Amino acid sequence: MVKDVAPESNPLLTPWKAGQFDLAHRVVLAPLTRCRALGTVPQPAAAEYYSQRATKGGLMISEATVIAPEGHGYPETPGIYTKEQIEAWKPIVEAVHAKGAKFILQLWHVGRASHSDYQPNGQVPVSSSAVAPSGQVYTPKGLKDYEVPRALEESEIPQVVEQYRQGARNALDAGFDGVEVHAANGYLIDQFLKAGVNQRTDKYGGPIENRVRFALEVTKAVADEVGADRTGIRVSPFGGFLDAEDPHPYALHTYLLEELNKLGLAYVHFIEPRASHSMGVGSPNAEFNFQRLDQNLDVFRRAFHGPFIAAGGHSRASGIAAIKSNHADAIAYGRPYLANPDLVKRFELDAPLNKYDRNTFYTQDQKVGYTDYPFLAEAQNGAA
Secondary structure, eight states: OOOOOOGGGOGGGSOEEETTEEESOSEEEOOOOOOOOGGGSOOTHHHHHHHHTOOTTOEEEEEEEESSGGGOOSTTOOBSSSHHHHHHHHHHHHHHHHTTOEEEEEEEOOTTSSOTTTSTTSOOOEESSSOOOSSEEEETTEEEEOOOOEEOOGGGHHHHHHHHHHHHHHHHHTTOSEEEEEEOTTSHHHHHHOTTTOOOOSTTSSSHHHHTHHHHHHHHHHHHHHOGGGEEEEEOTTOOGGGOOOSOHHHHHHHHHHHHTTTTOSEEEEEOHHHHSOTTOSOTTOOOOGGGOSSOSHHHHHHOOSOEEEESSOOHHHHHHHHHTTSOSEEEESHHHHHOTTHHHHHHHTOOOOOOOGGGSSOOOSSTTTTOSOOHHHHHHHHO
């Protein structure tokens, strides 16, 4: 039974502003790796996938998109560093814009979460320090143990910052409205932030002020290139994925936010503690009570002076509660949005949700588990 709920009773469906973007509702499409970009080039099916989920006045964040050939670490993930990639993104962005949504590209470099099988010349991947993550990686030649990475030389770091800056420029050339710096989930920037990975003794290692330097240099370079009001950043303070942990997450990320406040970013995007430790958290319709966590985002919410997006494990009910309690300005939804292209409409009507199929998250199929999740009317007809 679908309940008709007036939008004004649901704060998720109220307007808000992030940087230069005037938005009609607070349901954000989270960045979701889908592994459908064959040969690192986005495919035409992506236009259907993203436009299915686009709504007038909505904010959408693309799947993590690699800024340089050395930045890949997963099968068939897209890039934004070649002319072919930029041209392939253009019709996808146009399809989203045709539905009236704003589209943000997430800038990505996986750092040590890669393998020499992905690297252009077969070299080992780079990181903040020569410390391998535990576990294994899916490479083009099969499942293999992570390798010990090479620590970036201090003299090389400006070149990587430049890759982020150029990636941001390329994103705007492809038509995107803005960019998000991916500084979460144990990838390259997080490898500098977290003391559990960063063992450097130069100006990029040691105390918090040094470990945040790379994140700040990247974010400032991107903001200077495309405009701070078009720039966001995503972080995961409570870490765990790819062994990216820090003993003092509040001190680390509060200092980071104090510095980011000086830039005037469009938003910050924080991953909830419940979702920070695993890429497999939650069940399709699990309830999430962010207010009962021993660790939560409230300190960071108070520390940042701009728009604040929270992500990780939220349902419709917890999203409403989060907005009502000023826990966040908007909620980013991942798996529910993946499985429900009309998630905003379903939240408006308090309609039941499709269940996602975890087995099809990362296949290369251009339809199954990608563009074939039913809209509400189709689901109701199928159940009739």
